[in-house]
Amino acid sequence: MKKFKLVGLMYACVYLFASSAAYADYHYHVSTDADLKKLDVNLCFKGEVPKELVAESLDASVALMGAWYGSGEEINVSGVIPTEQLPSGACIVYQVDISRGIQRHDMTGPKVYRSSGATGVSNGLWFWRPEVFDKNRKVLVEFHLPKDFMVATSWLSTENEYVLEVPKTPHDWPSWIVLGRFFKKEITVGGMQLHLAILDGSPQPDVDALAYWIESEAGYVDEAIGPIPFSMVQVFVFPNARARQPVPIAYVTRGGGPTLHMMINQRRSMEEFHADWTATHELSHLYLPFIEPEDAWFYEGFASYYQYVVRARTGAIDQLNAWSNLIYGFHRGSREAEARELTLLEATEKMYAGEPFMQVYWAGAAMMLIADVQIREETDGVWSLDRVVREFNACCMDKTRAWSAQEVIFKFDEIYGRPIFLPLMRRYADSNNFPDLTDTFSSLGLSVIGSKVSFFGSADQGSLRNQIMSMPER
Ligand SMILES: [Zn+2]
Secondary structure, X not given: OOOOOHHHHHHHHHHHHHHXXXXXXXXXXXXXXXXXXXXXXXXXXXXXXXXXXXXXXXXXXXXXXXXXXXXXXXXXXXXXXXXXXXXXXXXXXXXXXXXXXXXXXXXXXXXXXXXXXXXXXXXXXXXXXXXXOOOOOOEEEEEEOOOOOEEEEOOEEOOOOOEEEOOOOOOOOOOEEEEEOOXXXXXXXXXXXXXXXXXXXXXXXXXXXXXXXXXXXXXXXXXXXXXXXXXXXXXXXEOOOOOOOOOOEEEEEOOOOOEEEEEOOOOOOHHHHHHOOHHHHHHHHOOOOOEOHHHHHHHHHHHHHHHHHHHHHOOOOOXXXXXXXXXXXXXXXXXXXXXXXXXXXXXXXXXXXXXXXHHHHHHHHHHHHHHHHHHHHHOOOOXXXXXXXXXXXXXXXXXXXXXXHHHHXXXXXXXXXXXXXXXXXXXXXXXXXXXXXHHHHHHHOEEEEOOEEEEOOOHHHHHHXXXXXXXXXX
């Protein structure tokens, strides 16, 4: 049986660390070398030991170089790390290879990003944890890094910047961590802290200009929709993306807390970054909780609607441009729906197999516009989609579990006081008809001929358009 030579050393370390930090119920000590190729993890349990440990990525078992009990006996790992027979107070150690982006079983994208000086790694690749963290158990991860190395992740800060508390989000929600030397900045926007991490690239990214760009973008959504309903949002900027656009890939993850990931092409000018809608779209996602991927039409529709509405409100684009962009999206969505003859739910499912997604995004966005117009008309502008969302965020947004679109929609209708969203979902989610915008366009005084959009009608129609596309007074 292979024995792990470092065990004795790790024990000595644990003994020393235990006196320096308040001991948690699950206490991880993570160390790495300057080349950031592997992580050494020592995990100790206070009180009852969980039955087994799991990791979010299917490739965590591939990246695992070995795991050992406190006795030095190697643990036989098959998908899970069994810990059932361990006594209270036991520890285990394990090593993880983070030198490369393994993609053997988990095809959800690369799990490692290396830059000069820092490595980003999916926590799902190395963070072995019980499937459920009991409510009253504290989970701390303490990093022991080479000099000048920093850490950035979505977990909660403590007074020691190298000790982070792991929030109790579900084990299968992805999250990332960056270790090493990189640009790090905390930015306050409204009542929220953006924790920004920008990795190095070639050419070197203009970190101050990028930080200003992110800060402006977060300020825009905060002003245009309402407070971002989180106290902390982690932002990772990974340079060197090869594409014509400044931000070819961006997405939000929710594990441990919300994180905005942006792969950027730093060769593009800052004007192009400021003119791009991607950051607005991603930040808009934060106004909804984690929603099941099979209901992506709802949250992608929501973000696609707001990506133009917010930018018109802040003056980044003019109103006609915003309407034209929305309508161009609706055209692409409806053409795709007609050609493929799939229901919206079927199209959403197939999107994850790499199939087209215009129907998914823009049918969802069309439903948001229909609802927003209807609500504003019924209440003379006292209510709006913004207000429903703000009140939902204030009263009801449980951020530690997954929601279905229907659950959110029930809440939206309850908050508004009348069913608006549910009838739209019933009519269009299980249908291959693209949402009918005829009445909505006529309420808004929008004339659409081919791809040409123009305004017509009375002051009322103009005022409804202005309500949606101008900065609300609050
Ligand atoms: Zn999106």
